[in-house]
Amino acid sequence: MWFFSDEEKMLQDTVRQFANAELAPKIEALDHEEGFNRQAFHKMGELGLLGITVSEDDGGAGLGAVSATIAMEEMGAVDASTTLSYLAHSILCVNQLGSNASPEQKRKYLPKLISGAHLGGMGMSEPEAGSDALGMKTRAVKSGAGYVIDGTKTWITNGPNGDVFYVYAKTGEGRRDVSTFIIERGMPGFSTGKKFSKMGMRASPTGELVFEKVKVGTDQRVGEENSSLRMMMKNLDLERITIAGISLGIARGAIEAATRYAKERKQFNTPIGAFQQIQERLAEASAWYEGSRALTYNAAKLWDLGLAAGKERSMLAAQAKLQAAQMATQVALDAIQILGGYGYTREFPVERMMRDAKLIEIGAGTNEIMRLIIARQMLGTEVADALTAGL
Numbered sequence: 001m002w003f004f005s006d007e008e009k010m011l012q013d014t015v016r017q018f019a020n021a022e023l024a025p026k027i028e029a030l031d032h033e034e035g036f037n038r039q040a041f042h043k044m045g046e047l048g049l050l051g052i053t054v055s056e057d058d059g060g061a062g063l064g065a066v067s068a069t070i071a072m073e074e075m076g077a078v079d080a081s082t083t084l085s086y087l088a089h090s091i092l093c094v095n096q097l098g099s100n101a102s103p104e105q106k107r108k109y110l111p112k113l114i115s116g117a118h119l120g121g122m123g124m125s126e127p128e129a130g131s132d133a134l135g136m137k138t139r140a141v142k143s144g145a146g147y148v149i150d151g152t153k154t155w156i157t158n159g160p161n162g163d164v165f166y167v168y169a170k171t172g173e174g175r176r177d178v179s180t181f182i183i184e185r186g187m188p189g190f191s192t193g194k195k196f197s198k199m200g201m202r203a204s205p206t207g208e209l210v211f212e213k214v215k216v217g218t219d220q221r222v223g224e225e226n227s228s229l230r231m232m233m234k235n236l237d238l239e240r241i242t243i244a245g246i247s248l249g250i251a252r253g254a255i256e257a258a259t260r261y262a263k264e265r266k267q268f269n270t271p272i273g274a275f276q277q278i279q280e281r282l283a284e285a286s287a288w289y290e291g292s293r294a295l296t297y298n299a300a301k302l303w304d305l306g307l308a309a310g311k312e313r314s315m316l317a318a319q320a321k322l323q324a325a326q327m328a329t330q331v332a333l334d335a336i337q338i339l340g341g342y343g344y345t346r347e348f349p350v351e352r353m354m355r356d357a358k359l360i361e362i363g364a365g366t367n368e369i370m371r372l373i374i375a376r377q378m379l380g381t382e383v384a385d386a387l388t389a390g391l
């Protein structure tokens with residue numbers, strides 16, 4: 001990318017080396033057994049990747065959205081699962097604490113999360129509230145000097161094995177009355193429920209967080225009561241830009257594998273790369289990847305420069321995520337086609353890449369919700385929501 005600084009290029013090299021050394025050799029087995037590369041998180045801590053967007057004063061690397069997206073792309077090119085867990089830890093949990101927690105909360109939680117001693121996650125989605133996140137039913141009710149929390153969160157990345165969770169709960173009657181609480185494994189009444197077995201992203205554990213009369217003090221609440229909506233939405237935008245980086249990584253990995261294969265594999269005594277239909281797939285994949293890459297890093301750069309805010313920022317993030325997620329699934333499917341029968345087996349990584357790519361069309365807001373955000377900005381809510389408004 002033409003605007004990467006020298007620092008960003010160095011980060012790219014460092015993460016690429018780390019991914020090839022620490023992630024690539026293990027992902028095949030971890031994907032098969034639905035394991036988790038915990039060791040990689042200790043190494044990421046040593047490299048300063050876990051608090052990538054947290055200020056240096058708070059013990060982080062003090063970098064921005066472009067750097068975080070670079071880290072996602074480089075890791076995503078070899079192991080999208082561990083990268084998804086890294087995103088949940090660094091962007092959904094650590095970045096939120098760094099941006100919104102009190103000095104005491106930061107001192108208590110950030111050092112272990114940034115070193116990799118603790119694993120973090122974020123709880124927003126619920127069994128009956130996915131796309132309609134504000135329909136959440138988990139409630140924190142005032143009780144004495146604190147709150148009692150009841151409810152269930154689901155689909156939580158790092159849920160089964162995380163230590164610290166950034167959790168949203170309703171604290172009032174209105175849809176927008178959302179507050180945030182820091183929840184630790186081991187708190188009485190808090191447990192991690194079912195772990196899901198998944199089609200892709202299999203080395204990124206996903207599960208439930210269950211709250212049964214969990215008592216927390218006000219010192220576990222982040223920010224003011226009923227005031228979390230703005231920071232939740234802002235973080236969703238950053239999540240969408242950075243998860244688009246994982247899609248870029250998957251696509252790049254698939255294109256590299258397919259290009260290598262097209263040069264080596266011979267049929268009719270000719271490398272298959274000489275066939276125009278193979279060339280067409282490779283050329284289209286390359287152009288589509290570069291287009292998504294420009295869109296994603298543009299959104300990240302505008303974030304870092306503070307040049308996009310509010311609805312405009314949400315639209316840019318939604319455009320990047322929609323485009324990159326669709327692109328990666330299609331490119332991974334095309335790579336399978338180029339590899340033929342081998343592409344359909346576990347002998348090559350492209351079938352895993354396709355299974356992983358599909359998740360990004362669902363997580364962090366589905367493709368449909370991305371289109372809704374973009375259409376609302378283009379048409380205005382009066383037109384875009386006319387049908388539902390009339391019901």
Ligand SMILES: Cc1cc2nc3c(=O)[nH]c(=O)nc-3n(C[C@H](O)[C@H](O)[C@H](O)COP(=O)(O)OP(=O)(O)OC[C@H]3O[C@@H](n4cnc5c(N)ncnc54)[C@H](O)[C@@H]3O)c2cc1C
Nearest residue numbers: 122123124125130131155156157206362363364365366368
């Ligand atoms: C592997 C994985 C990891 C995840 N990690 C986390 C995490 O760490 N933390 C967290 O809080 N959540 C997490 N999620 C949850 C994720 O954000 C939700 O799955 C997602 O928002 C969709 O919600 P849902 O699955 O309930 O689908 P639903 O909302 O039930 O949607 C079902 C279908 O209806 C469509 N739909 C819904 N509303 C509309 C509409 N208005 N217009 C058109 N179509 C619509 C959807 O696009 C989809 O196709 C994760 C999910 C997965 C699968």
